[in-house]
Amino acid sequence: MENNELPADVALMWRLREAPRRGPKPSLTLDDIVQAAIAIADEEGDLAAVSMARVAERLGNSTMALYRHVKSKDELLVLMSDAAVQRPQPLPADADWRTGLTLWARNVMAEIRRHPWYAKVPISGPPAGPNNLAWFDSALGALKDTGLPEEGKIGVVMGLVTYVQGQIRMSGDLAAGYGRNPAAFEQFGAVLRRVVDPRVYPSVAKLVDAGVFDDEVNFEVESDADFDFGLALYLDGVAGYISRGG
Amino acid sequence: MENNELPADVALMWRLREAPRRGPKPSLTLDDIVQAAIAIADEEGDLAAVSMARVAERLGNSTMALYRHVKSKDELLVLMSDAAVQRPQPLPADADWRTGLTLWARNVMAEIRRHPWYAKVPISGPPAGPNNLAWFDSALGALKDTGLPEEGKIGVVMGLVTYVQGQIRMSGDLAAGYGRNPAAFEQFGAVLRRVVDPRVYPSVAKLVDAGVFDDEVNFEVESDADFDFGLALYLDGVAGYISRGG
DNA sequence: TCCTTACTGCGTATTAGGTACGCTAAATAG
DNA sequence: CTATTTAGCGTACCTAATACGCAGTAAGGA
Numbered sequence: 001m002e003n004n005e006l007p008a009d010v011a012l013m014w015r016l017r018e019a020p021r022r023g024p025k026p027s028l029t030l031d032d033i034v035q036a037a038i039a040i041a042d043e044e045g046d047l048a049a050v051s052m053a054r055v056a057e058r059l060g061n062s063t064m065a066l067y068r069h070v071k072s073k074d075e076l077l078v079l080m081s082d083a084a085v086q087r088p089q090p091l092p093a094d095a096d097w098r099t100g101l102t103l104w105a106r107n108v109m110a111e112i113r114r115h116p117w118y119a120k121v122p123i124s125g126p127p128a129g130p131n132n133l134a135w136f137d138s139a140l141g142a143l144k145d146t147g148l149p150e151e152g153k154i155g156v157v158m159g160l161v162t163y164v165q166g167q168i169r170m171s172g173d174l175a176a177g178y179g180r181n182p183a184a185f186e187q188f189g190a191v192l193r194r195v196v197d198p199r200v201y202p203s204v205a206k207l208v209d210a211g212v213f214d215d216e217v218n219f220e221v222e223s224d225a226d227f228d229f230g231l232a233l234y235l236d237g238v239a240g241y242i243s244r245g246g
Numbered sequence: 247m248e249n250n251e252l253p254a255d256v257a258l259m260w261r262l263r264e265a266p267r268r269g270p271k272p273s274l275t276l277d278d279i280v281q282a283a284i285a286i287a288d289e290e291g292d293l294a295a296v297s298m299a300r301v302a303e304r305l306g307n308s309t310m311a312l313y314r315h316v317k318s319k320d321e322l323l324v325l326m327s328d329a330a331v332q333r334p335q336p337l338p339a340d341a342d343w344r345t346g347l348t349l350w351a352r353n354v355m356a357e358i359r360r361h362p363w364y365a366k367v368p369i370s371g372p373p374a375g376p377n378n379l380a381w382f383d384s385a386l387g388a389l390k391d392t393g394l395p396e397e398g399k400i401g402v403v404m405g406l407v408t409y410v411q412g413q414i415r416m417s418g419d420l421a422a423g424y425g426r427n428p429a430a431f432e433q434f435g436a437v438l439r440r441v442v443d444p445r446v447y448p449s450v451a452k453l454v455d456a457g458v459f460d461d462e463v464n465f466e467v468e469s470d471a472d473f474d475f476g477l478a479l480y481l482d483g484v485a486g487y488i489s490r491g492g
Numbered sequence: 493t494c495c496t497t498a499c500t501g502c503g504t505a506t507t508a509g510g511t512a513c514g515c516t517a518a519a520t521a522g
Numbered sequence: 523c524t525a526t527t528t529a530g531c532g533t534a535c536c537t538a539a540t541a542c543g544c545a546g547t548a549a550g551g552a
Contacts, residue, residue: 006437007430014441023528024518051509062531064511069529073510123416124423125430128437133447140449150456153449159409159476166412170369177370184253184371191253191374195260201379203386203399210396230405236486237479269499270547297538308502310540319539 009075013082013129030069032059034083037076038115047077047117074124081121082129085111088138097242098235100142101160105231108135108164116175119168136161152246156238163234171223189213255321259328259375276315278305280329283322284361293323293363320370327367328375331357334384343488344481346388347406351477354381354410362421365414382407398492402484409480417469435459 011017012030036058037050044050052073056063070076088107091100112118127136139157148156178185192213198205207213257263258276282304283296290296298319302309316322334353337346358364373382385403394402424431438459444451453459 006440007427007433010430010437010441021528022518022520022526024530026529028529052511053509063509064532065530067511068531122422123419124426125420126434128430128434130441133442133450137447137450140453144449150453150458154453154458155472155475156479158472159479162412162416162476163405163409163480164412165416166408166410169415170408170411173369174371176368180370181253184256184374187253188372188374191256195256195376196379201383203390204379204383207386207396207400212396212400226401226404229401230408233402233405233483233487234409234480236483237481240482241479267499268497268547268549270501272500274501298540299538309538310503311501313540314500314502 007128008071009078010128012070012075013079026068028059028061028065028069030079031083033066033069033076034079037080038084041080041117042115045116047120050077050080050117052076074122077121078124078129081118082131084115084118085131085135087131087134091138091142095142097142097146098239101139101235101238102231104135104139104142105160105164109168109227112168116168116172119165119172146242148242148246152241156241160234163230167223167227167230171227174223253374254317255324256374258316258321258325272314274305274307274311274315276325277329279312279315279322280325283326284330287326287363288361291362293366296323296326296363298322320368323367324370324375327364328377330361330364331377331381333377333380337384337388341388343388343392344485347385347481347484348477350381350385350388351406351410355414355473358414362414362418365411365418392488394488394492398487402487406480409476413469413473413476417473420469 006016033055037055040050040054040058041047052066053063055076056066066076070079088104088111091103095103127133136157139160140153143153143156146153189208189211192204192208196205196208279301283301286300286304287293287296298312299309301322302312312322316325334350334357337349341349373379382403385406386399389399389402392399435454435457438450438454442451442454
């Protein structure tokens with residue numbers, strides 16, 4: 001058959017399996033499994049909360065039943081990461097590239113905020129699922145009138161993806177760390193004051209003296225501002241690249 | 247005692263524990279443990295290869311002996327991530343900020359390439375270890391003549407850290423995925439050709455038609471080029487920010 | 493000197509999780 | 523009706539983290 005050549009997980013994500021004819025009717029569908037796993041991760045806010053046993057329990061099945069539908073837990077994670085993201089909203093057709101990419105990046109951020117575990121799924125290859133590919137397509141589309149060569153568009157989008165992913169992972173890790181031990185953050189300024197020798201860490205010492213770490217930090221607000229700040233810097237760079245013609 | 251107020255892991259990283267007086271001489275030092283764990287992660291190229299049992303075995307001790315020196319495996323990981331990075335080389339004093347940050351970013355990349363697992367250690371808080379703090383200090387120092395306010399410098403450096411981290415994690419994940427299943431990458435173009443409907447994925451379809459995915463990809467080379475490309479874009483943005491005066 | 497005390501190493505056991513294997517039963521093709 | 527294919531699942535094995543408590547050791551004080 002034609003889709004035998006496709007990697008198994010890709011075939012699953014694109015639903016390319018032909019319906020099997022014989023055997024008992026499945027009491028589980030792949031969709032059920034993926035949705036249950038997503039629900040657990042969402043509720044717990046933690047990818048580590050997803051265990052095969054827990055997913056099966058939620059579905060009223062035994063653990064091993066899942067393995068009839070999924071080759072391994074890793075495969076389930078890949079399926080989750082494609083199913084978790086909805087298709088992107090189409091960008092306004094009349095938007096210039098910068099407006100489009102800004103919107104796109106914010107939408108990605110918003111989408112993933114609903115599934116914070118998304119950034120923890122190890123990326124094992126190019127974006128091969130239909131939903132993730134749609135996001136990729138949408139970002140490329142924002143650059144269609146820039147005159148950049150195709151490779152240049154890919155580079156710009158990859159850089160943006162990298163930035164967004166990095167931001168998400170970092171803020172996610174920090175938020176988790178904060179939740180686990182808020183004191184560590186509140187004491188950070190005091191810790192630095194105790195530990196930082198100005199001869200060894202001159203620049204950090206200046207920050208400490210300037211009192212930068214003294215006020216409490218609000219993570220939600222600050223990470224949004226940081227995100228837009230870094231994004232704007234990156235897009236400034238892209239603007240220069242475009243005006244140079246790639 | 248004064249350091250009782252410090253978080254335990256911070257105190258360990260800065261070696262602030264007073265020497266205990268009574269009891270048997272420790273046959274293990276914290277350094278031994280951390281170095282053994284690093285050695286395992288380096289050799290295996292995989293943070294998951296580090297288990298408490300394996301570290302202990304390497305040291306000729308029992309698993310549980312480690313817990314006299316380290317509160318948990320997570321704490322060991324934090325210690326590893328600070329011990330793994332050497333102090334940064336001082337940046338040339340006469341370098342402008344852009345040369346300095348470019349050098350800095352490349353040095354970070356080179357340093358972490360020697361310990362690819364570094365990027366997998368969950369960041370649970372601000373950079374609190376002496377070595378990581380030294381890197382942070384070094385990056386801030388590169389911006390000292392820019393006239394940026396302290397908060398602006400932090401923003402620039404945080405954005406850069408985010409970019410570098412994102413790049414490292416992504417290229418690391420991809421390389422691991424490639425190692426596990428090279429076929430998935432080589433077939434990627436063919437897969438897209440089979441699966442991409444131009445009406446749904448117009449921009450990706452254009453890439454496919456342009457043959458962008460047809461040539462084999464060399465990961466080492468390409469990721470360096472991608473890294474410098476994205477870095478340059480970001481630094482272009484920073485240049486604009488600086489010339490606007492923060 | 494000897495006892496107390498703090499501390500190290502470690503054996504044991506518990507808990508959690510992923511998954512190989514093989515059996516049983518169901519549905520369908522012939 | 524029989525052969526084949528497939529779903530569910532019980533069992534078992536392996537890896538890993540870590541709580542708990544005992545035993546032995548070295549320094550401080552009597």
